[in-house]
Amino acid sequence: MLRKCRFAALLGLLMLGSAATAAAPDTMAQRMLACAACHGAEGRATGDGFYPRIAGKPAGYLYHQLINFREGRRLNAQMTYLLERQSNDYLREMAEYFAGLSLPHPPTQPTQADPARLQHGLQLVRQGDATRGIPACNDCHGEKMTGVMPDIPGLLGLPYDYLVAQFGAWRQGTRHGTAPDCMAAIVAKLTPEDIDAAASWLAAQPMPADPHPAPSLPKPLPTSCGSVTGAGAAQ
Amino acid sequence: MKRALIILALVGACAATAIFWLGLRSDPGDVSMTSPLQAPVGISTEERGHYLVRVGDCMACHTRQGGADYAGGRVIPTPFGDFYSPNLTPDPETGLGLWSADDFWKAMHEGRSRDGSLLYPAFPYTNYTKLSRDDSDAMFAYLKTLPAVKQPRREHQLQFPYNYRFLLVGWRALFFRPGVYQPVGAQDAQWNRGAYLVQGLGHCSACHEARNALGAVQSRDNPAGGLVLNWYAPALSAPAEAGVQHWPKEDIVRLLRDGIAPGASTLGPMAEVVYESLQHASAEDLDAMATYLKSLEPSQPPPASGAVRVPAHAVDDMSKRGATIYADHCASCHGEAGEGAPPAAPALRGNRAVTMDSAVNPIRIVLFGGYAPGTAGNPRPFGMPPFGNTLSNQDVADVMTYTRSAWGNQGRPVSSAEVARNRQGPLW
Numbered sequence: 012m013l014r015k016c017r018f019a020a021l022l023g024l025l026m027l028g029s030a031a032t033a034a035a036p037d038t039m040a041q042r043m044l045a046c047a048a049c050h051g052a053e054g055r056a057t058g059d060g061f062y063p064r065i066a067g068k069p070a071g072y073l074y075h076q077l078i079n080f081r082e083g084r085r086l087n088a089q090m091t092y093l094l095e096r097q098s099n100d101y102l103r104e105m106a107e108y109f110a111g112l113s114l115p116h117p118p119t120q121p122t123q124a125d126p127a128r129l130q131h132g133l134q135l136v137r138q139g140d141a142t143r144g145i146p147a148c149n150d151c152h153g154e155k156m157t158g159v160m161p162d163i164p165g166l167l168g169l170p171y172d173y174l175v176a177q178f179g180a181w182r183q184g185t186r187h188g189t190a191p192d193c194m195a196a197i198v199a200k201l202t203p204e205d206i207d208a209a210a211s212w213l214a215a216q217p218m219p220a221d222p223h224p225a226p227s228l229p230k231p232l233p234t235s236c237g238s239v240t241g242a243g244a245a246q
Numbered sequence: 247m248k249r250a251l252i253i254l255a256l257v258g259a260c261a262a263t264a265i266f267w268l269g270l271r272s273d274p275g276d277v278s279m280t281s282p283l284q285a286p287v288g289i290s291t292e293e294r295g296h297y298l299v300r301v302g303d304c305m306a307c308h309t310r311q312g313g314a315d316y317a318g319g320r321v322i323p324t325p326f327g328d329f330y331s332p333n334l335t336p337d338p339e340t341g342l343g344l345w346s347a348d349d350f351w352k353a354m355h356e357g358r359s360r361d362g363s364l365l366y367p368a369f370p371y372t373n374y375t376k377l378s379r380d381d382s383d384a385m386f387a388y389l390k391t392l393p394a395v396k397q398p399r400r401e402h403q404l405q406f407p408y409n410y411r412f413l414l415v416g417w418r419a420l421f422f423r424p425g426v427y428q429p430v431g432a433q434d435a436q437w438n439r440g441a442y443l444v445q446g447l448g449h450c451s452a453c454h455e456a457r458n459a460l461g462a463v464q465s466r467d468n469p470a471g472g473l474v475l476n477w478y479a480p481a482l483s484a485p486a487e488a489g490v491q492h493w494p495k496e497d498i499v500r501l502l503r504d505g506i507a508p509g510a511s512t513l514g515p516m517a518e519v520v521y522e523s524l525q526h527a528s529a530e531d532l533d534a535m536a537t538y539l540k541s542l543e544p545s546q547p548p549p550a551s552g553a554v555r556v557p558a559h560a561v562d563d564m565s566k567r568g569a570t571i572y573a574d575h576c577a578s579c580h581g582e583a584g585e586g587a588p589p590a591a592p593a594l595r596g597n598r599a600v601t602m603d604s605a606v607n608p609i610r611i612v613l614f615g616g617y618a619p620g621t622a623g624n625p626r627p628f629g630m631p632p633f634g635n636t637l638s639n640q641d642v643a644d645v646m647t648y649t650r651s652a653w654g655n656q657g658r659p660v661s662s663a664e665v666a667r668n669r670q671g672p673l674w
Contacts, residue, residue, distance in 0.1 A: 045631040046631075091673070093617055096522075
C-alpha cells in the first residue's frame with residue numbers, strides 16, 4: 012500500500028514537472044494528433060467501423076490517398092479541409108510516419124454473414140469471376156491480402172462498414188484513383204451481392220501472423236492501375 | 247396639388263437620371279498613374295503579371311479544387327446565392343481568348359465585362375479599381391500565357407431579386423466609385439505601397455470588413471470584420487480582433503508569409519490566402535503591408551451581433567462542466583492553465599482568437615480542427631484535432647464558455663445553438 016502511494020506521489024510529481032515546462036515534443040506523433048481523433052491513437056482505428064486503420068499501411072498507398080483527398084478525387088470534407096494547404100513533401104512524411112507504425116491488431120469481430128454468402132465472398136477474393144472479367148483480389152492485394160509495397164493496400168483488418176462504403180464510393184464516383192482507375196473499373200462490374208459477400212468475408216478474416224505488406228508481387232498486375240507506380244505495375 | 251405632382255415627378259426623374267449616370271457611366275481611369283510596386287530590374291511584363299496575379303490571389307476563386315489553374319468553376323457561396331467563377335485562361339470560347347487589355351482594364355477598373363454587362367461585386371472590382379493601368383496590363387499579359395482550357399462557365403445560382411443583373415445599376419450608384427489609388431502625400435512610399443496592396447490588389451476588405459444588407463463593404467459605419475465562407479474574418483483595425491498596431495513588424499510579416507507568428511496562426515480561408523498567395527509575396531511588399539497595417543487607426547471592438555445569448559443562471563454550470571471537458575480533452579496540449587505549448591498548441595489564456603466577441607472561429611476550430619498552412623517558413627505545421635465527433639454541441643458550448651472566461655479571459659458565454667449553427671455549411 013505504502014509502495015503504491017509512493018508511486019502515485021512520484022507520478023504526480025512527474026506530471027507536475029511536465030506541466031510546468033509545457034514544451035510539446037517536436038515529433039511527428041505530436042503533429043499527427045489531429046488524425047487520432049477519428050483514426051484512433053497512433054492510427055490504430057477505433058471501434059467505430061467507419062474510420063479505417065492507417066497504421067502500417069503501405070506508404071505509397073497512404074500518400075496517394077492524402078493527395079486524392081487534397082485534390083478532391085476522394086470526397087470527405089473533413090479530410091480535404093485538414094490537408095488542403097499542405098505540401099507534397101509533408102504529405103509524404105505523414106504517409107511514411109503511419110506506414111512505419113507496426114502495432115498489434117485487435118481481434119477480428121465475429122461475422123453475422125451466412126455461410127453461403129461467405130463462400131461467394133471467398134470465391135471472388137481468391138478466384139474472381141473470369142466470365143465477368145473480375146480479377147481475384149489476391150492478384151493485386153497480395154497472396155495474404157496484407158497489401159504489396161509500396162502502393163497497394165491490404166484488405167484485412169478493415170471493418171465491414173468501411174469496406175462497403177469504399178465500394179459504394181467508387182460506384183457513386185466519390186472515390187477515384189489516379190487514372191487509369193483500376194478499382195473503379197472492377198467495382199463497376201460488381202453487383203451489390205458481390206460487394207456484400209466480399210466485404211463480409213474480408214472483414215471476418217483474422218490477421219496473419221505477419222501482417223506486413225508483401226515486398227513485391229509474384230507476377231504483373233492483371234490490369235493497369237494509375238495509383239501503382241512502384242514495383243509490380245502492369246506492363 | 248398639380249404643382250406638387252410635377253415637382254415630385256421632376257425630383258423622381260432627376261434621381262433616376264443620377265442613379266443611371268452613377269451606375270452606368272464610363273470611367274477611363276487615370277492611366278497616368280503607375281504602379282507603386284517597384285518591379286525588380288530585368289523582369290518581363292508577363293513575369294511581373296504572374297507575381298501580381300499571385301499576390302492578388304486570383305487563384306482562390308478562379309481555380310476549382312483539382313481543376314486546371316485559373317479555369318474557374320469554383321463555387322463561392324454568399325448570402326445572395328452561389329457564384330461560379332469564370333475561366334481566366336485564354337480559351338476563345340469559354341475564357342478570355344477574345345479579350346483585349348482594354349477589356350480586362352474595363353473589368354478590373356469599372357466592373358464591366360467585355361460585352362459591357364455589369365459584373366457582380368463578388369468579383370472585388372471595388373478593390374481592383376485602385377490598381378494602376380500598368381499593373382492591370384501586366385496581369386492580363388500573364389493570363390494570356392496560360393494554357394487555354396475549355397471549361398464553360400456555370401451560371402450563377404442567385405436568389406430573387408439578385409438574379410436580375412440590371413439591378414446592379416442601383417448598387418453601383420450607391421456603393422461604387424471607380425478610381426485608381428491616389429498616393430497619400432503625408433505618407434512615405436513604403437506606406438503607400440502597403441495601402442495599395444491592402445486596399446487594392448490584396449483586396450483584404452473583401453473579407454475583413456462587414457458588409458451591409460446589400461453586400462457592400464461598410465467600413466465607415468461599422469468597424470466589424472466580415473462573415474465569409476462560414477468563418478469570421480476579424481477586423482484589421484480592432485486590437486481586440488486582428489489589429490496588429492502593437493505587434494513588432496517582423497511578427498506581422500511572419501504571420502502573412504509563414505501563416506504562423508508568436509501568439510497567432512491562420513486557419514480556414516486565411517490559411518488559403520497565405521498558402522496560395524502571401525507566402526510568395528516579396529519581402530518588400532510584405533514589409534509594406536505590415537507598415538500600412540500597423541498604421542491603421544485603432545478601432546473599438548465591433549458591436550456584438552448575431553449571438554444566441556446564454557441565460558446568466560446557466561453560465562456557472564456550463565463553466566463547471568466545461569472545466570472537466572477541458573481537463574479531459576484539451577489540457578494535455580494547451581496546458582492546465584491555458585498556457586499552451588507553442589508552437590504545437592497555442593496559449594488560450596489571453597488569446598484574442600479565443601475571446602473575441604464572434605465565437606465562430608473557435609467553435610469551428612474545436613469542431614473541425616485544422617492545420618496552419620504548410621508554407622516554406624512553416625513546412626510541417628502542428629494540427630488541432632477535430633472534436634466534432636467526440637463532443638456534443640452542449641459539450642463544445644460548455645468548454646468554450648469555460649475557456650473564454652478562465653485564467654483572466656473575458657469573453658462572453660457560448661450557447662449550444664450557436665455551436666449547432668456552425669456545424670453546418672461547407673468547410674474551407
